[in-house]
Amino acid sequence: MLEFGILFPSILNGVTTGAVYALIALGLTLIYGVLHIINFAHGALLMVALYAVYLLKRHLGIDPYLALPLVVPAMFALGYALQRVVINRASHGKDENILLVTLGLSIVLENLALMVFKSDTRTIETAYTLTTVQIGPAFIALPKLVAFGGALVASALLLLIVTRTDVGRAIRAVAREKQGARLVGIDVEHVYAMCFGIGLACLGAAACFLLPAYYVNPQVGSGFVLVAFTIVVLGGMGSFAGALLGGLLIGVVESLSGLLLGESLGQIGIFAIFIAVLLLRPQGLFGARA
Amino acid sequence: MKRDLAGIAAFALAVVALAVLLDSGVWLTFAMMALYGALLAQAWNLLGGYGGQFSFGHALFFGVGAYAQVIAQVTHGVNAWAALALAIAAAGGVGLFVGALAFRYGLKGSYFALVTLAFAEVFRIGALSVEFTGAGVGMMLPLKESIANLQFGSRRGFLLLIGGFVVVALLVTAWLRHSRFGARLQAVRDNEDAAMAVGVDPYRVKLAAIGLSGAFMGAAGAFYVQVFQYIDPGIAFGPHVSVEALVGAIVGGMGTLWGPLLGALALHALADVTRNLFGQLPGLNMVIYGVVLVLIVMFLPRGLTGAGQPLVRWWRRRRD
Numbered sequence: 001m002l003e004f005g006i007l008f009p010s011i012l013n014g015v016t017t018g019a020v021y022a023l024i025a026l027g028l029t030l031i032y033g034v035l036h037i038i039n040f041a042h043g044a045l046l047m048v049a050l051y052a053v054y055l056l057k058r059h060l061g062i063d064p065y066l067a068l069p070l071v072v073p074a075m076f077a078l079g080y081a082l083q084r085v086v087i088n089r090a091s092h093g094k095d096e097n098i099l100l101v102t103l104g105l106s107i108v109l110e111n112l113a114l115m116v117f118k119s120d121t122r123t124i125e126t127a128y129t130l131t132t133v134q135i136g137p138a139f140i141a142l143p144k145l146v147a148f149g150g151a152l153v154a155s156a157l158l159l160l161i162v163t164r165t166d167v168g169r170a171i172r173a174v175a176r177e178k179q180g181a182r183l184v185g186i187d188v189e190h191v192y193a194m195c196f197g198i199g200l201a202c203l204g205a206a207a208c209f210l211l212p213a214y215y216v217n218p219q220v221g222s223g224f225v226l227v228a229f230t231i232v233v234l235g236g237m238g239s240f241a242g243a244l245l246g247g248l249l250i251g252v253v254e255s256l257s258g259l260l261l262g263e264s265l266g267q268i269g270i271f272a273i274f275i276a277v278l279l280l281r282p283q284g285l286f287g288a289r290a
Numbered sequence: 291m292k293r294d295l296a297g298i299a300a301f302a303l304a305v306v307a308l309a310v311l312l313d314s315g316v317w318l319t320f321a322m323m324a325l326y327g328a329l330l331a332q333a334w335n336l337l338g339g340y341g342g343q344f345s346f347g348h349a350l351f352f353g354v355g356a357y358a359q360v361i362a363q364v365t366h367g368v369n370a371w372a373a374l375a376l377a378i379a380a381a382g383g384v385g386l387f388v389g390a391l392a393f394r395y396g397l398k399g400s401y402f403a404l405v406t407l408a409f410a411e412v413f414r415i416g417a418l419s420v421e422f423t424g425a426g427v428g429m430m431l432p433l434k435e436s437i438a439n440l441q442f443g444s445r446r447g448f449l450l451l452i453g454g455f456v457v458v459a460l461l462v463t464a465w466l467r468h469s470r471f472g473a474r475l476q477a478v479r480d481n482e483d484a485a486m487a488v489g490v491d492p493y494r495v496k497l498a499a500i501g502l503s504g505a506f507m508g509a510a511g512a513f514y515v516q517v518f519q520y521i522d523p524g525i526a527f528g529p530h531v532s533v534e535a536l537v538g539a540i541v542g543g544m545g546t547l548w549g550p551l552l553g554a555l556a557l558h559a560l561a562d563v564t565r566n567l568f569g570q571l572p573g574l575n576m577v578i579y580g581v582v583l584v585l586i587v588m589f590l591p592r593g594l595t596g597a598g599q600p601l602v603r604w605w606r607r608r609r610d
Binding site: 112 | 391412
């Protein structure tokens with residue numbers, strides 16, 4: 001059963017999915033690394049982005065890949081505003097409050113989507129939806145390959161922003177030492193909101209790459225939220241390299257455990273890793289400390 | 291302590307009076323469901339409010355209680371009351387198990403919230419995949435109305451049953467407020483290091499709290515099955531119950547005796563009013579819960595009881 005011919009397509013499939021997971025997790029880990037908050041609404045916000053891409057295609061006929069320059073800035077703006085207007089005000093200086101507010105946000109978003117779109121699962125049709133590409137012994141859907149490449153490019157861009165620009169320097173300064181950053185004239189609230197915006201922009205990009213080969217329904221985010229947390233915890237909270245490698249790893253684990261245990265039990269593989277990492281090595285594989 | 295007990299006694303009398311006097315089925319159902327929500331919130335409050343450990347997956351214990359209740363009766367022919375005891379014990383046991391894992395490794399804050407959520411998901415997928423829970427089809431409890439079967443002809447019996455659970459939960463909470471164990475638990479919540487320095491073992495204290503909390507969630511799960519006679523993995527381990535428990539406690543006021551009851555009553559009243567205004571829309575209830583949660587955390591972080599405290603103080607001053 002475990003021949004190369006069966007394993008290879010499964011691994012390839014896992015790697016391509018994993019790249020998109022990594023992009024989603026990068027947004028989450030950036031927000032955690034700087035704001036030290038867990039954005040529980042990450043999955044619900046991905047769902048919002050997916051619906052945006054879906055509606056753009058459905059009503060305006062805009063191709064998902066061409067929707068990138070629309071959806072990414074829109075998600076950035078949404079994130080910037082959310083952090084400034086809601087999350088920052090609700091914290092009262094307590095981390096638990098932010099966890100509760102983002103939980104509340106995710107409940108509201110998911111159920112508003114349920115009220116507006118019903119629980120139907122929706123997909124889009126593009127000219128390339130059914131196109132496949134042969135790699136070695138495996139055939140892989142073209143949109144998945146594009147998603148893989150796109151996610152890697154977006155991740156590289158994110159790294160460039162954080163390491164090479166002034167905004168990135170300010171972000172890293174705030175992450176390292178908030179008071180010090182404030183003393184040298186960095187507007188910390190602005191940097192927080194920028195971070196949240198960039199984190200959500202990652203979701204916008206992920207949604208554009210995902211939808212051609214995926215679907216959207218109101219609950220789609222909750223599937224991703226635990227996967228993204230697993231990746232972030234596995235890679236170490238706040239670690240970029242960890243999120244990238246963790247994403248690819250989790251993609252492969254999901255694909256392989258789906259192959260070996262069946263579709264529904266396959267998910268348990270991810271949660272088992274999640275619980276085990278949280279218990280045994282909460283600082284993650286690449287994290288410095290707990 | 292005396293004032294707490296007097297309040298609880300008055301509440302118990304009020305429940306009995308409601309069960310006897312209420313004639314309309316609508317109001318009986320409202321009272322029953324509000325008290326059911328109160329039990330969920332009280333269970334969460336034991337661990338979250340007094341212990342400071344925020345669980346996002348309290349449905350885990352609810353689901354274990356519900357499945358234990360129905361499996362014991364349907365598959366093994368156990369009497370309903372004995373099944374109730376089993377359900378409570380099973381849910382408390384799962385609470386101890388999760389607590390032993392999570393607290394032994396020192397998980398707190400967000401990590402604890404996430405790990406409880408992950409456990410609930412594991413159980414949900416597990417219940418979907420194995421045979422003895424009826425997989426995705428769920429399980430039915432056959433209708434056999436008699437007190438011995440814990441199935442009452444009218445809502446009156448169920449109202450008394452859930453009222454009894456709520457009274458027990460109130461008593462346990464009052465005990466937490468005035469006992470040595472409760473003092474230790476609150477010390478761990480407020481400052482774990484300081485509590486350790488004065489000789490409190492945080493692991494054992496938190497473990498006892500999650501066991502208690504789980505047991506009450508199990509009672510709520512068993513109650514749910516007895517009333518609705520059906521359970522499936524989504525109802526049992528899905529996010530709805532976890533959210534209702536947490537939001538009720540936070541809205542009313544965490545770490546207070548009457549907060550969860552007040553919060554659950556307010557939420558159920560709000561949900562009923564909007565249902566009458568807008569009709570039964572899927573998701574509407576949860577939107578309300580979410581909006582209320584965000585607003586309360588933003589503007590009333592100490593909940594309704596916290597907001598009402600100045601009023602109470604003013605009234606007491608006037609009386610003296």
